[in-house]
Amino acid sequence: MRDHRLPFTGPALLAPMEGVTEPCFRDLVLQRNAPTALGGAFTEFARVVTHPLPARNLATHLGPERFAAPVGLQLMGQREDALAETARVAESIGAPVVDLNFGCPAKGALRTCAGAALLDEPRRIERVVRSCVQAVRTIPITAKIRAGGRDDARLEEIARAVEAGGARMLTVHCRTREEGYRGDGDWTRLRRAVAAVRIPVCGNGGINTHVDLRRMFVETGCAYAMVGRAALADPWIFSGRTVDRAEAADFLLEYARSLASRMRAKRVTVAGRLKRLIRTWSAGGLFLSDRTWWLEQRELEPLLERLCGVAIGIGGQPVAGRPDGCRAETAVLGLKTGEM
Numbered sequence: 106m107r108d109h110r111l112p113f114t115g116p117a118l119l120a121p122m123e124g125v126t127e128p129c130f131r132d133l134v135l136q137r138n139a140p141t142a143l144g145g146a147f148t149e150f151a152r153v154v155t156h157p158l159p160a161r162n163l164a165t166h167l168g169p170e171r172f173a174a175p176v177g178l179q180l181m182g183q184r185e186d187a188l189a190e191t192a193r194v195a196e197s198i199g200a201p202v203v204d205l206n207f208g209c210p211a212k213g214a215l216r217t218c219a220g221a222a223l224l225d226e227p228r229r230i231e232r233v234v235r236s237c238v239q240a241v242r243t244i245p246i247t248a249k250i251r252a253g254g255r256d257d258a259r260l261e262e263i264a265r266a267v268e269a270g271g272a273r274m275l276t277v278h279c280r281t282r283e284e285g286y287r288g289d290g291d292w293t294r295l296r297r298a299v300a301a302v303r304i305p306v307c308g309n310g311g312i313n314t315h316v317d318l319r320r321m322f323v324e325t326g327c328a329y330a331m332v333g334r335a336a337l338a339d340p341w342i343f344s345g346r347t348v349d350r351a352e353a354a355d356f357l358l359e360y361a362r363s364l365a366s367r368m369r370a371k372r373v374t375v376a377g378r379l380k381r382l383i384r385t386w387s388a389g390g391l392f393l394s395d396r397t398w399w400l401e402q403r404e405l406e407p408l409l410e411r412l413c414g415v416a417i418g419i420g421g422q423p424v425a426g427r428p429d430g431c432r433a434e435t436a437v438l439g440l441k442t443g444e445m
């Protein structure tokens with residue numbers, strides 16, 4: 106029997122973010138928020154160009170770990186046949202949801218008429234969604250759009266095309282393609298999308314705090330809300346828990362260890378990924394007074410040593426339930442002796 110029900114365990118979701126929401130970062134966020142607080146996440150987009158993607162490629166995006174909250178696999182492309190076959194393969198390897206990306210404004214996507222390029226062609230969006238819906242057996246197909254291309258005049262038309270194609274949820278990033286990532290985002294567009302379709306709408310764009318997250322449901326009527334960049338600054342934004350410096354540092358140390366051991370990332374890559382988070386990180390007030398120092402470091406070791414010091418409470422409070430700070434030490438040792 107076909108079911109297609111949405112598997113999310115709560116109404117707040119982690120947005121797909123290329124280069125960031127790979128399994129190492131995503132799993133840590135899923136571990137640190139209860140499934141009621143963080144109801145699900147998505148992989149960064151998997152690009153489908155001319156041929157369907159093989160199971161091996163899709164499995165890498167999904168990662169080996171499973172949590173109570175599901176991780177949907179996002180696909181981006183413009184060829185109906187290749188996308189549909191990839192959606193079928195995704196279901197066969199256990200993806201609980203397949204999401205279609207109609208919002209990416211990157212030049213590469215626009216050049217190949219994928220992502221946000223399709224916002225100007227709602228009928229094609231409908232056809233792509235329908236072909237994927239017909240290719241899978243039981244999992245839901247969802248779609249993520251922007252409020253429009255040059256402007257938001259066709260928002261309702263695009264939203265209805267997604268619904269007509271058979272998608273089970275519509276995520277609306279409230280900025281247009283033209284607006285890129287600028288500004289706070291206009292949430293009245295989310296209300297308009299909610300009014301235009303009967304399927305659940307997931308609002309996205311401009312959530313900066315846990316209070317914003319709650320507010321989006323009230324002000325827009327969205328059934329789901331998706332957090333992007335603010336979760337990179339505070340991975341606890343979903344639960345609204347305020348963490349201390351030690352806990353925040355421990356997250357970053359674990360992230361570094363995971364990148365090194367699971368992805369076999371090189372030192373320079375680990376340092377780059379850490380600094381990318383440090384640039385906007387706010388949890389625990391970690392870098393408030395000396396962010397520049399952290400960003401100026403070229404080597405990985407000084408970053409890890411200072412993070413470890415904070416995590417085990419040197420010059421601060423000891424980590425609760427971890428008097429010897431063993432895990433944090435091991436993280437550093439693992440990185441120093443690992444294959445990097």
Ligand SMILES: Cc1cc2nc3c(=O)[nH]c(=O)nc-3n(C[C@H](O)[C@H](O)[C@H](O)COP(=O)(O)O)c2cc1C
Pocket residue numbers: 120121122123124125148149150179206208209249278286309310311312331332333334335
């Ligand atoms: C670094 C980065 C990578 C992104 N990659 C994707 C992606 O792979 N797929 C997608 O649908 N959206 C992607 N987005 C867009 C986000 O999912 C989200 O729609 C956008 O950031 C707006 O939400 P925010 O204001 O909460 O950040 C990306 C955004 C950023 C900043």
